[in-house]
Amino acid sequence: MATSELGHYVRFDEATVASPSGTEAPFSTGHARRAIGNLNHLADQYAQRRIAWVGRTLTVDEDVIVDGVFGFLWASGSFDLHVDGTGESYALRGRLRLSSDDAVASATFRVVIAHENASLPELFEAGDHTDEITVVRSGFDWDATSLLYLDAFRIAAAQREVAAIDAVGGDPLSAVWVRARMWIFAKRQSSLAEARLSGVQLDEYIAP
Amino acid sequence: MATGSVPEQRLRCVQSRVGISNSVSSGHWMDPARLQCWLAGRGAAVVPVFVPPQLDNQGSSNAFYFRFKPRYQTTRYALTIALSSFPIGTRLGVVTFPVGGDSHVVPVTRRRGSLGRGPTSVTMFYDVASQSTTEREISFSVAETADVSPLQIESAMIEEVPRTILTVDANDLGADRLAFWLRQAIAEPNISDQIFDYQNNLRDASRRLGLFQHSWSDEENINTTSGSFVDMFGAPIGILHRCLYSGETTRLASWRIRAKVSNGTTAGEVRVTNSAGSTTISIPTSATSWTWLPSTAGAPSTFAIDAEDNTTANGLRGGTDDDHTFEYRRTAGAGSVQVSSISVFDAGA
Numbered sequence: 001m002a003t004s005e006l007g008h009y010v011r012f013d014e015a016t017v018a019s020p021s022g023t024e025a026p027f028s029t030g031h032a033r034r035a036i037g038n039l040n041h042l043a044d045q046y047a048q049r050r051i052a053w054v055g056r057t058l059t060v061d062e063d064v065i066v067d068g069v070f071g072f073l074w075a076s077g078s079f080d081l082h083v084d085g086t087g088e089s090y091a092l093r094g095r096l097r098l099s100s101d102d103a104v105a106s107a108t109f110r111v112v113i114a115h116e117n118a119s120l121p122e123l124f125e126a127g128d129h130t131d132e133i134t135v136v137r138s139g140f141d142w143d144a145t146s147l148l149y150l151d152a153f154r155i156a157a158a159q160r161e162v163a164a165i166d167a168v169g170g171d172p173l174s175a176v177w178v179r180a181r182m183w184i185f186a187k188r189q190s191s192l193a194e195a196r197l198s199g200v201q202l203d204e205y206i207a208p
Numbered sequence: 209m210a211t212g213s214v215p216e217q218r219l220r221c222v223q224s225r226v227g228i229s230n231s232v233s234s235g236h237w238m239d240p241a242r243l244q245c246w247l248a249g250r251g252a253a254v255v256p257v258f259v260p261p262q263l264d265n266q267g268s269s270n271a272f273y274f275r276f277k278p279r280y281q282t283t284r285y286a287l288t289i290a291l292s293s294f295p296i297g298t299r300l301g302v303v304t305f306p307v308g309g310d311s312h313v314v315p316v317t318r319r320r321g322s323l324g325r326g327p328t329s330v331t332m333f334y335d336v337a338s339q340s341t342t343e344r345e346i347s348f349s350v351a352e353t354a355d356v357s358p359l360q361i362e363s364a365m366i367e368e369v370p371r372t373i374l375t376v377d378a379n380d381l382g383a384d385r386l387a388f389w390l391r392q393a394i395a396e397p398n399i400s401d402q403i404f405d406y407q408n409n410l411r412d413a414s415r416r417l418g419l420f421q422h423s424w425s426d427e428e429n430i431n432t433t434s435g436s437f438v439d440m441f442g443a444p445i446g447i448l449h450r451c452l453y454s455g456e457t458t459r460l461a462s463w464r465i466r467a468k469v470s471n472g473t474t475a476g477e478v479r480v481t482n483s484a485g486s487t488t489i490s491i492p493t494s495a496t497s498w499t500w501l502p503s504t505a506g507a508p509s510t511f512a513i514d515a516e517d518n519t520t521a522n523g524l525r526g527g528t529d530d531d532h533t534f535e536y537r538r539t540a541g542a543g544s545v546q547v548s549s550i551s552v553f554d555a556g557a
Contacts, residue, residue: 002518003220008454009411012404032236033226035404039243042414043218044518045450046247050365051257052420055441061320072319075326076257077288077363080370082250083217093522095529097443120324140443142529147522159216165283166373168338175370176216177251183326201446202257205516205523 002206004041010034047090047204050079051182054097054199060186070110070124070185073197078116078179082204087152089178090204094145096184097199098135105193108134109186113148113202115158116179123183129154140198147207150180212374212382214249215242238390240403241383247414248281248381251368254346255421258364263428266358269351270425271307274366275464275500275508275551277343278336279413280379284369285334287348290327290362292319301359305332307347319362327362333369339379341412343462343508343555345500368417381406381413411452415554419447419461419513420532423549426466426498430536431546437479437535440547446529447482447552451515457525458484459515459554462508464500466549467491469541476545478536480511480552487511491545498548508555 012031062071081089092113100107112123112130131145150158155178164175182202186195221239255274263270287305293316304311310332317327334346346366352359374382383402422441424430432438449459465478469491476491489501489509502509514530516523532552538545 005223006454007518008456009452011453012407029226029230031404032399033223035407036221036223036226036236036240038407038411039240039247039403040221040223041452042411043243043247045416045452045516046250046252046414047416047450048253049256049416049418049420050253052418052445052447053257053259053422054443054445056259056261058319061318062324072321072324072326074259074319075290075321075362077290077329077365078331079253079257079288079365080251080367085217085219087217093524095446116329118325123325142446142531144522162286162369163333164369164372165335166371168283168336170283173372175214175372177370181326181329182257199443199445200257200259201529203448203523206518207521207523208519 002044002208004037004044006037009038009041044206046082047206048082049203051076051200051202057196057198060195067190068187070187073184073186073195076182078181081150081178081180083155083178087155089150089155091207092148093203093205094148095142095201096133096145096197097140097142098133099137099140099196100135101138101194101196102192103138104136106134106136106189107186107193107195108132109184109195111145112183113150113180115154116181210376210384212245212376212385214245214371214374218246219243237388237399241385241388244381244383244403244410245374245385247410249371249374251282251370252279252415252417253365253367254285254417255366256418258422260361260424263360264358265352267352267355268427269349270427271347271349272423272425273345273347273466273549274421274423275343275345276417276553277555278341279368280339280341281371281374281413282368283336283339283371285346286331286367286369287364288329288331289314289364290329291316292327292360292362293357294318295357302351302353303332303348305334305348307349309334316359376402378406378409381410412556415556416450418553419449420445420552426548429546429548431544432536432538433544434537437537440534440536444531444533446531447513448516448523448530449513449554451518456515458512460510461513461552462510462555463552464502464508465489465547466498466500467547468495468498469493469545470543471541472496474538474541474543474545476536476538478534478547480532480534482532483514483530484512493540
């Protein structure tokens, strides 16, 4: 279980939680503890699906493709991430649909989550925000990444101010959200292979 | 009217501090009030990043439509889009968000961008006319105006923009954090009315809005004349629902399709298959113009999806994703069945 001690939401009788209550039901320590646990569980399960697509086949887009050298394959647009109490992002469960287009030669894919303005050197730093997957297959199949996340330093680099409004027709205010992107680079073992991508899933998750 | 400020990051409430015979301090309630404001005020992903197939829109435009059940708290939506074109000749695209709304000129690059880090990501906003939880449509269009080479969408996503202040009521679900502050009297009515009594509404608001959202666009819809089911994506995609209750292994997701048939004697259907079985939406002969099905006059269709298992290291239930296959076919007539969008969303508890 994650952050709630029971690992699930506790249903209260609807009359008990009627808002506002005409006659308040007795409110005990047990109610209080369960209510707080519910908040923890709802926050865990408020983990969002950030990326979900399948179908279009993409290959490396470089003027010259060199064996064993990473080239650009795909990048998402910017998206928000939930930030945990530690200052780190929620963990991210990734899944890529990959092919090396050959039964013998391999293709290696590097997936990176970073702030939207990350430079190429930053995108090739080691860390918990990146993973590499090597496949040898003619067709496509889904491969899971390790659980990725942005540490507090990388979250701070990704936070931006956004013009939010708190009421319909209200004046813009400054809110803070995260602008992260996913990048996928790929390299082929030899000219027999071609690195191919045809789907990505990225889901937030609070691990136990 | 009382309000509650929305923090930028969540925290983890320590439940063990609340126990029989333990002294109760205001600190016990500061954290829950803050967490409640975070839950209600931080935005959700309406349309997760999606990538439509290759578009052939030279000198024309494509319109993309989606359905979802909004959260009451949302006052502003953001569309973030990245466009490419190759051979590069089209350097600007026009994006309208929503369809019929404001238009924005967006830079277009080669897929790898000028620096090898991908195309430019641009964000634009749309403000709602009223706050509501009634299921609704959201859309955008992309136009290639230079008539040089087609525009491709490398990434598009729609998110709720976070709030900064919430109203303390049963809709906005804010908690007046100042009422729970240090040295404040611990007033049971505050705890009952602002936290306890809002629990079920908060449960319904804290959803994963977009479970799977895809659009081919009205103009470049997929179509079939096959009487046998045809895979719409050529591959399955995994979807997991949130897990709420003890012992829950599946939850219902809602879905609709945007479809039409080429003439009044043709009919079809779209089927989704996962570990729980198959569910179908029919496309009747009367659907000769683009329409959402099941009709928006009634409820969406629903089907069961595996709920996340929060006892496992990666949340997968039984060690696997719940893969979903979307297929379609013609069931009557001699015309074609056309599908523009599929929307799978969480409509609440």
